[in-house]
Amino acid sequence: MKITQIGTYGTQITKFGLVNCYLLREQDGFTLIDTGVAGEGPTILKAAQEAGAPIRRILLTHAHVDHIGSVDELKAALGEVSVVISARDARWLPKPPAQDLSLDPGEPQTPIRGGTPGCNTPPTHFVGDGELFGSLRCIATPGHTPGHFAFLDERDGTLYAGDAVGTLRGTTTVSGWAPWWFPVRATWHTPTALASVRKLNEFPIARIAAGHGRIVEGGNKALLAAIAAAETRPGK
Secondary structure (H helix, E strand, O other), X not given: OEEEEEOOOEEEEEEOOOEEEEEEEEOOEEEEEOOOOOOOHHHHHHHHHHHOOOXXXXXXXXXXXXXXXXXXXHHHHHOOXXXXXXXHHHOOOEOOOOOOOOOOOOOOOOOOOOOOOOEOOOOOEEXXXXXXXOOEEEEEOOOXXXXXXXXXXXXXXXXXXXXXXXXXXXXXXXXXXXXXXXXXXXXXXXXXXXXXXXXXXXXXXXXXEEOOEOOEEOXXXXXXXXXXXXXXXXXX
16 A cells, blocks of 8 residues: 655555545545545555544545445445445446446447446435535546546645546556556547546646546646647547
């Protein structure tokens, strides 16, 4: 486990040098953004305890396995905790056979990619595009999944990007344009992912905290470089 402080409000928790989740300090405690893979519950709880505040809510960028893996164990440990996701990706959240991986009319009919095991914990709230959730501006960023969201802390400009972008080795890439050596190709529709990053760049972003990779300062400059790189070659 690696712990990295992000300005005044954020803490990055990294497992295996690759998978990130985040503790965001609010007035009543922490919002946990994503939960990593299964088995990370004790690590996350220890980080919150050492930081001196309880986890009040779990906010999910999307429903892939490396972002919801520890939801159930954290819910069991925390008891009364909110679990929040978009209504669109909430359809992926239950375990089969209740899970719904179908595509809507009007969505690109590209096969779903990435691990979707689901979990037993139902969501308590659905975020909407533009909603202010605590200190976080919720931004719909479909592409990696149909219901992917990113979250912008308006206090300090930190973008909790989920998998809308990656920042592996400090280079920001649009979802679907990961480096050749990155083994996971889990983006559903790359043109939509690119459109979502263009949308993100309309916001004032100081730094990027992604689901995979290190913290990148100079957020808008990094997004512009990622957009330009994606425009020069097809998505993966």
